[in-house]
Amino acid sequence: MKELTYTVAAREALDEEMARDPRIFVMGEGIGKRGGNFNTTLGLYEKYGPLRLCDTPIAERGFIGLAVGAAMSGSIPVIDFMMVDFILDAMGEIINQMAKMQYMSSGRLRMPMVLRGCIGIGGAAATHHSGSYYSIFSNIPGLRVIVPTTPADVKGMFRTALRGNDPVIMLEHKNLLSNKGLVPDEDYTTPFGQARIARAGKHVTAVGVALTVQKCVQAAEVLAKQGIEVEVIDPRSTSPLDIATILQSVKKTGRLMIVDDAFEPCGFGAEVSAQVGAHGFDDLDAPIRRLSGAFAPTPYSPPLEQEIVPSVETITKALYDLVKE
């Protein structure tokens, strides 16, 4: 075990997999010599050269189309978006080609590729650099959507993505990038569709995504002092979603809150809530609650920005109220 930051752990996965598998190459803006705006590819250009660390112009639709073709013909492209907001410029390629081609070819074509980028509200990045679009992508069959929260998970899940045959969208919350954590030394992978219990408890279940997992754990620590044991669940991937672990937790606690920075309508929380309502109805001791980001474009002003997302304080209060309900 060694202690690494989230960014370094992800970069190690990429580096080790590129050394192992010559089919892997990276494309994106500023990921070559520059090493990526978030240091995602720092030092790799020197190791693997310009062919495998390919800088692109600002033309998302073009280079995703190119990567889809490369994946279909035997390469494993990794597209580094910095900010996932700009992935939206290539939605047609992603939904109509990348997600569907394996089905359209009856499985004769494979689509091993990874689109990665940062999500989340924070750092006064304003509304074009603050999106979290896992709900949109989780709505599309054929895509795998992963949201790792710890250095160990990002390494293991990035490996799984690079060794699989399906298109994977890997979303990294920008406020998690400098978090440190222990990462195993051995060659391990972390499966998709398997939630992690970030903290065990028995009075209420809190399901977070990305940064809100960390906030829920902090809220749980506050509530533990008052004798309230919160079970915090980190789904790790929103598609496939491990609803079984959530249901099992609700069976124990009877109360569920989904905490999510992203917009509430038709979102991740709605999906979890509907599934628990359908399969865990008789275990519920109180209505399912959601705590989400405001349904509004993200403001630039730092105080306003913090106001529109769930904070440790608002999560603590909401969980307390739910337990007392």
Place this chain on the structure above:
Amino acid sequence: MAVEIVMPKLGWTAEEATITEWTKKDGELVQRGEVYLLVEGDKSVNEIESFETAILRLLPDGPKVGETVKIGTLLGYFVQPGEKPPFEAAQAAAQLGGQAEPQASPSAAAAAPSPNPDPYAGRDKRGPKISPRALRIANELGVDWQKLTGSGTSGRIVEADVQAAAAAMAATAAAKVAVVQAPPVQPVAAPAIVPAPTQPVVRATPVASNATRKTIAARMSQSAHTTAPVTLTTEVDASELFKLRETLKGEGAGRGAAQLVPSYNDLFAKLVALALQDHPALNASWSDEGVIQHAHINIGMAVQTERGLLVPVVRDPARKSLPDIAAEANRLVEQARNATLSGDDMRGGTFTITNLGMYDIDGFTPVINLPECAILGIGRMVAKVVVVDEANPRRAARTAIRKMMVLSLTFDHRVVDGAPAAQFLQRVKKFVEQPYIWLVR
């Protein structure tokens, strides 16, 4: 149109059933698919769902909760909003007729006294709110939640309220028992005379029998009175079976809790099913037309529960893998113990196994589980000194310590004769002693 509600038939042989609870009240709107009645019969409590969205109307003088009635007995009606059930329609007609007012207007008719003029009135009287979890637990623990008050900020009755009420009920019951069992005051006799000691009057107290107990009683006496039971016993060397299970245990431990290690009962379910394939005469039932030989082999497993003996059925173990059988049996036993076993899980058995080994029993005479024709009793596994290789011409006879076990087969001599039954038991013995014979099938 009013639809009759009658006591449903819950099993092949069911003739009567007990009303456990009306989960909906008289006059309440029942949605299609909602459970409105719980009925106990054939060893399990069954939830009865509505096929239509309609208003439940109970027969005023109909059977009460706890009463056992014949299948088909009228319990009430489902009516549409505004419609009267037949028992009220007749009453209303009689009242109208008696009122000798030919011009009785619809409003006058509506004003006529009726026990429940507004069919939706019941909805307002639904009483306190309760969470789905609390409702489920209240039903499980038999708590009358209508009388509770919710402790939460929403006023809703939650699990904690039901648990508290259940604890209070238990405490009251315990207090009552304590009063009843207070020992009578013994008169102190003078030591000179030695009187007969005053015996406290011990009266036989009837233990409340549930429907499960009654079903067991009926089925046991039916079996004892109609079958011609014969029990064969044989001692088998289970050392290889023991070794097999120990190996699986070691293997299972490596895989973690997800992999269930097949129990001896699971192993027996499989090997007995395979032995029955070779001896179909034992996989049969007696009927008025004669012997019926079953095409399928389903093995019942006798399970002791708090409510009494239950026999859940493992489907077609001959064709299932041991891990699948272990998983199925594990689920069935769990459900049998927490009283959630469905009637379907107890039907369709063609042969039963019963194991008293854990109580240090060797041989016994199990009672045939009708309509099956035989049952295998499994005794304890115990290390004994035995003579081995006695019949092996190439080796000298010697003594060894082996894991021995007694098998008791009770069969119905109406259906099958002694020799074929003995051959079947011999087959089972061989399968226990040399498990690889059936493991490679």
